[in-house]
Amino acid sequence: MRTGISQVIAISGQFASTLRQTRGLSTAVRINSAQSSAAIKSQTDTKKWDLYIGLCLERRPVITKDLTPLEKRYAEFLTQYEFELSKKSDHELRHLADERLVEKI
Structure with a gap:
């Protein structure tokens, strides 16, 4: 069972794994949902967690030819x-x- 910061890292790893999959990249990370949900459930019994996630999206500039x-x-x-x-x-x-x-x- 994971506790403390390792649990937060596991959760953020799941988020990154999902993000990689949505961008079309293959990933070798397998998530055992039964273990992670049990770890989260046991951890919420003792402490309340505040999770913060930041996401930065960058739009590439569109390069076009000169006007006629x-x-x-x-x-x-x-x-x-x-x-x-x-x-x-x-x-x-x-x-x-x-x-x-x-x-x-």
Whole structure:
């Protein structure tokens, strides 16, 4: 029966084994669920465990070829078009109203 830190290592090993299997890698780790569940059950009778797991996922950058001149012109057109159709903020509206007021004076 496992107790203490070896039990935590066994549990985290099970997690890593499952993670390796989901990523398509073969693993030679076999888990005896009857032993591990009995060890966990006997350990929970005496102490309460707090388990913490951290996971870091990294997305690889997507590398593409350079845009053609037509694609560049189209991207610039879309940027300008979206800018022209965008709504103005309150500050911009006040600024335009001030400019119109100055022109009238």
